[in-house]
Amino acid sequence: MDLNRKRNARTRPESNRLSHEIEDYLKAIYKIVESESPRPATTSAVAAALSVSPASVTSMLKKLHAMKLVRYERYYGVSILPAGRKIALEVIRHHRLLELYLQSALGYSWDRVDAEAERLEHVISEEMEDRIDALLGHPTVDPHGDPIPTKNGVVARPSHRGLTDLSPGETAVVCRVADQDGAKLRYLATLRLVPGARVTVVEKGPFGEPLVVRVGKSRHVLGAELASQVKVRPGASLRRKVRR
Amino acid sequence: MDLNRKRNARTRPESNRLSHEIEDYLKAIYKIVESESPRPATTSAVAAALSVSPASVTSMLKKLHAMKLVRYERYYGVSILPAGRKIALEVIRHHRLLELYLQSALGYSWDRVDAEAERLEHVISEEMEDRIDALLGHPTVDPHGDPIPTKNGVVARPSHRGLTDLSPGETAVVCRVADQDGAKLRYLATLRLVPGARVTVVEKGPFGEPLVVRVGKSRHVLGAELASQVKVRPGASLRRKVRR
DNA sequence: TCCATGAGTTTGATGCGCCTAAAATAATCT
DNA sequence: AGATTATTTTAGGCGCATCAAACTCATGGA
Incomplete structure (x- = not known):
């Protein structure tokens, strides 16, 4: 029985994906930097957003920097590089599509939707994303009114x-x-x-x-x-x- | 900013859940022991089922034994204890409900369904399980013809x-x-x-x-x-x- | 202008979960 | 019994987290 052991699968949920943690960090950084009230993405801001210690953030930031997903300089903040932004937007797209789907197809109440989407967003395949998107008629906003990024990473600027x-x-x-x-x-x-x-x-x-x-x-x-x-x-x- | 750091969340996807890995081990053991062609659940059988080295299985088995989810004795096989069986069946229930749902609600083709369900099964909440179940009209078999365990852990014996x-x-x-x-x-x-x-x-x-x-x-x-x-x-x- | 100070950040040591390869050991076969 | 095979141990790796100690840096007096 020669086993075919390849499965680093835990780390890479779907085929070539990054870890959930990395996705979460990028999402958090993106949200801090590019929300409608942009704050500088400091170590502690990220730590607070993810409920994680600042020390953890520092080491993850170094790693993301090495992966060229983020620009990070010691003692100054972080900013997202295009590659990182792309990933953040994919995750956010998943999240918001899922929120909408859970509500309209599965009858979730408004306030339960976020927690469920939070877990699913890291796990669904592109096929699932596409099917949900099509089924919802390619929506542009989620149940909270947040814009849903397009597949190529365009986010409508909310005018509110x-x-x-x-x-x-x-x-x-x-x-x-x-x-x-x-x-x-x-x-x-x-x-x-x-x-x-x-x-x-x-x-x-x-x-x-x-x-x-x-x-x-x-x-x-x-x-x-x-x-x-x-x-x-x-x-x-x-x-x-x-x-x- | 006093951070509230609790999040062992990676390990426990939903509130009080076990790790994905533990769920997978239990599912694999259950399937080996209780399939229609029951083999003894040896270390290497489990290793093969999960594409993991036998060494990993040994240590996980010890852990599951300590958690009283499984009965394990060195150099003999494993068997599932009621608590472990319950968890295995929950995961299998998720899996099969998801397979059916992906096919009938999202238009997945028969052969794509398994891979997607494999990832989702560890992540969906009980609420989602229930909603899907209800939406499908409390089905009893999945698209492959496998019986779907009930919420209280009853599996129809397939007569085939x-x-x-x-x-x-x-x-x-x-x-x-x-x-x-x-x-x-x-x-x-x-x-x-x-x-x-x-x-x-x-x-x-x-x-x-x-x-x-x-x-x-x-x-x-x-x-x-x-x-x-x-x-x-x-x-x-x-x-x-x-x-x- | 210079420096002490405190908030914020980084380092270093460690832990936990799960994995592996290779060595050691137990069960099984002939 | 000795050879074969399966299992377990040992030692180590990777990812991500923590804490405590050490470090930066901007700032606000002297």
Whole structure:
């Protein structure tokens, strides 16, 4: 019985893929650097994003640098190189397609979708990605309102602001809730603060906080922390746009 | 920024789950011991099943023994304990539900299904398992004809024999093709040897090999190796049963 | 202008999980 | 019993994580 042992498979989930960890690091770095509020990608920012010690980040960064996925210089931050960006976007594409799929095909509730996608994103094949994409009709945004990168790595720039940026009296439509935390998402959902909802800012406290908003007939008070996660497109409601 | 570092998450895909590797070992051991042709689960049998060195198996076996998932004694084989069996069946349930789902919901072809399920099975949550199960109408067999274990670990005993067990002249219905190898599956599919197909044994060589069979209007010659993987239910065709 | 200090980062030692090859040992066959 | 075969041990590797100690660097007085 001559065994054919090749399987480094644990490390490379599909054929030629990188480890889950590497994918997670790249995704995190990408999100820090290229989100709508770009911070410098410091070691500790990455560590916090991944709930990992800074020491771990440092060594992974060296490795990613050696792989030319990232540009890293001791004591300064990291930035993503095109190859790394490409991988990050693939993972994010998986994640968002999966979120949408889980919700629309499997009936997942909005707030459960993220955790499941988090695990699946590293594991699905390109075939599965394509089939899901086709089945959903090549969607461009996920259930949270985040844009889904295309296969060639193009991400639509989301044209929205945080709820905190509105002035009292302004009305806008929620197009996205940026938080990952299921509990926060559920809480916001109970307030009807979900994508598509129409919201009006009634009052704003001294330093933007607290924020009093009206959704439908009810009023709610939000802290700045939470409110900034609720992204809105000012003015017209989605419905309005359809009516023309 | 006090980081909350807990994430042994790599090792435990979902909340309280075991590592992928442990799941794979248990699945392999279960399949060896409790398949329709039960062999003793020797170290090398497990090694071969997982494409891993015997040395690795030995150490994993010790560990599984310590975890009381398996009964292992040096130089004798392994057997599964109830707790280990339960886990193996959960994984197998995932696998088979996924195979069926990928085929019927995502349009996967028969022979691609196994590889994708192999990766997903370790990663899906119980919620996903349940949703898929419900969506498929609580199925009892997968696309290969293998029974799907129930949530409480009951597996229907498949009442079928290998094609090699038939005598010349006998006709039977393929109910399962047991192989994992996509290429073999595809080859058998080109011969129309897929679940549901009606097959007649025309001739049998000296030691059961080669086997000449008729499928529809065509005749094919098969080696014993391949033929034994084609499982059949003798006599009636599926269709017959429906007509009553 | 220079340096002490503290926040943030990196190093070095270590651990854990899973793997391997080669050497040692036990079971089995003739 | 001796040869063959299967299994286990030993020693080591790779990936990714941690902690604690050592290091950078920007900064804010003296």
